[in-house]
Amino acid sequence: MLTWVSLVVSLLLLLLISQKNLALGMFTAAIVMGLTTMSWSSFLDQLAATFSDPSVLSLAGLVGIIAMVGGILEESGEMENLVSNMRIGKRPFLASSPALLGMLPMPGGALLSAPMVESSGGKLSGSTKAVINVWFRHILFLIYPLGPALIASAKIAGLSVYATIPYLAPLFLISVLLGYFFLLRETETGMEYSDEFSLRGLLVPLTVILLAPLVDVMLKTFFNFSVPEYTTLIGVTLSFVAALVVSGYGLSELGQVTKKMEPWGFALIVLGMFTFLNVFQNSGAPEAIGDLSFPLPVLVVGVSFLLGLVTGRIQAPASIIFPIFFARQGVEVVPVMAFAVAYFSIFVGYAISPIHPCVSVSVEFFETSMGNYFRKIAPPAVISLLVAGLLAIFLFN
Numbered sequence: 001m002l003t004w005v006s007l008v009v010s011l012l013l014l015l016l017i018s019q020k021n022l023a024l025g026m027f028t029a030a031i032v033m034g035l036t037t038m039s040w041s042s043f044l045d046q047l048a049a050t051f052s053d054p055s056v057l058s059l060a061g062l063v064g065i066i067a068m069v070g071g072i073l074e075e076s077g078e079m080e081n082l083v084s085n086m087r088i089g090k091r092p093f094l095a096s097s098p099a100l101l102g103m104l105p106m107p108g109g110a111l112l113s114a115p116m117v118e119s120s121g122g123k124l125s126g127s128t129k130a131v132i133n134v135w136f137r138h139i140l141f142l143i144y145p146l147g148p149a150l151i152a153s154a155k156i157a158g159l160s161v162y163a164t165i166p167y168l169a170p171l172f173l174i175s176v177l178l179g180y181f182f183l184l185r186e187t188e189t190g191m192e193y194s195d196e197f198s199l200r201g202l203l204v205p206l207t208v209i210l211l212a213p214l215v216d217v218m219l220k221t222f223f224n225f226s227v228p229e230y231t232t233l234i235g236v237t238l239s240f241v242a243a244l245v246v247s248g249y250g251l252s253e254l255g256q257v258t259k260k261m262e263p264w265g266f267a268l269i270v271l272g273m274f275t276f277l278n279v280f281q282n283s284g285a286p287e288a289i290g291d292l293s294f295p296l297p298v299l300v301v302g303v304s305f306l307l308g309l310v311t312g313r314i315q316a317p318a319s320i321i322f323p324i325f326f327a328r329q330g331v332e333v334v335p336v337m338a339f340a341v342a343y344f345s346i347f348v349g350y351a352i353s354p355i356h357p358c359v360s361v362s363v364e365f366f367e368t369s370m371g372n373y374f375r376k377i378a379p380p381a382v383i384s385l386l387v388a389g390l391l392a393i394f395l396f397n
Contacts (some may be wrong), residue, residue: 006036007285011320014276015307018316023265025316026272030279037283046278050271058229059155060270063148064263065236069212069243071261072254073205076247081201082209083116091184093120095176098137113137114365124187126368127376132183133362135377138351139179141314142172142344145213146236152270153318153343156277157325158333160228162217167340174387178380204246212239273319280319286327297392299324300342305385308349312356317346341391348384352377 010033018025034043050056073079083097097120098113114133121129141147145161154161215235225231244254280286299321307317321342325334334342350356354370363373 003037003284003288006033006283007288009036014316014320015311018311018313022313022316023268023272026269026276026319030272030276033276033283033285034279037285038279042282043279046282047275050275050278053274054227055155055229056270056274058227058233059151060267062229062233062236063151063270064267065233065240066146066148066212067261067263067266068257069208069236069239071257072240072243072247072249073208075253075257075260076243076249078205078208078243078246081198082205084195085198085202087197090120090122090187091180094132094184094187095136095139095179098133099140102137102140114362118366122187125372125376126366127372128183128186130359130362130366130368130373131376132179133366134351134356134358135175135179135183135380137358138347139172139175142168142175142347145216146232148266148270149314149318150343151232152273152315153322153346154339155229156273156318157322157339159336159339162220163336164339164343167336168343171340171344171384171387175380175384178383182380183376208239208242208246211242212236269315273315276319277323280323281326286323292328296325296328296338296396297389299328300338300396301345301385301388301392304342304345305349305388308346308351309353310349312350312353312359314343314346314350317349318343321346335395337391337395341388341395345385345388348381348388352381 010029013032014025014029016025017028030046031043034046038046070079079101083093083100086093086096086100088096094117097116101113114129117129117133121132124132141149143165144150145165150164151161154164212232212235215238216232219225219231219234220228223231247253249257303324304317304321307320308314311317322334322339325338325342326332351359352374353359359373360370363370
């Protein structure tokens with residue numbers, strides 16, 4: 001009984017506190033669960049295991065560096081150069097401009113892409129523009145190998161990021177098609193540009209962004225590092241150096257970007273996630289949950305979606321769902337198809353959550369209402385969940 005009370009209280013604290021600070025929510029939940037289900041020395045052992053794990057420390061460092069790459073590209077205007085030189089037509093521009101800005105973790109990023117959607121959206125309704133800004137801003141989270149949410153979620157599930165992408169790619173394509181059918185078809189196809197095309201403006205920031213995953217893949221192909229995250233850390237470090245060279249930033253500008261991006265916050269999220277994961281797995285809660293008999297499709301799709309909805313996050317639901325899956329199935333690695341379905345379900349809940357800051361700021365910017373936003377995003381979201389549900393039923397039956 002004590003284990004269940006501890007689990008419920010810990011999860012409630014995680015869900016409540018993570019609305020303001022995800023890292024704090026993770027650490028608080030871990031502390032409460034640890035101190036109520038295990039001895040003080042056992043809890044300290046789990047803390048030590050987390051903070052001495054080179055894989056976890058590397059992951060924490062690289063997501064902080066990714067945040068800095070995003071901040072440098074944002075502040076130096078290189079992301080704006082990239083978007084403005086993508087001469088691809090209005091509909092692709094409406095989709096790709098928020099998507100490109102969403103590739104890198106930037107506070108207030110939805111407000112950066114919102115003016116681009118506004119300027120190219122023409123006579124589209126405010127609710128349609130708001131949904132475009134949110135739906136396409138986050139759609140690359142499904143396949144971008146350097147997205148912190150995908151990196152951390154795959155790590156928790158015991159999978160390589162690159163192993164998950166082929167299974168997530170069809171779900172990504174479905175999301176693109178749904179976005180086109182329900183959102184982009186309403187607009188005209190023509191696009192006018194005030195500035196001349198700049199090849200440099202297109203290729204330079206694109207190279208900085210793509211350098212990290214390219215280096216990561218090459219190193220993983222030709223070398224066998226004892227800690228797989230080392231290759232990713234090398235890749236994002238090279239992207240960081242390239243961003244500094246391209247921007248010409250010195251210590252003063254770098255300090256301003258660091259102050260704005262707060263990369264330590266991203267690193268603390270990772271450390272909090274794995275502290276919670278280690279404590280959870282040794283608390284007795286997995287065994288208790290393993291005795292529950294609700295169908296796996298309900299867990300992988302329904303619970304994943306609800307956690308994404310109520311937290312407005314991806315990492316927090318992943319930290320809950322995958323350990324439960326381990327306990328239910330008695331495995332140490334989540335099957336990659338099950339991971340794809342669960343991650344996609346979390347993504348759908350995350351994309352429509354009113355707690356998700358990008359949703360609220362987009363609704364405010366485009367002067368629409370939350371009700372209109374929900375009515376507009378409901379069709380692609382419902383169809384996405386139906387697809388995930390059918391896949392889950394097929395997978396587990």
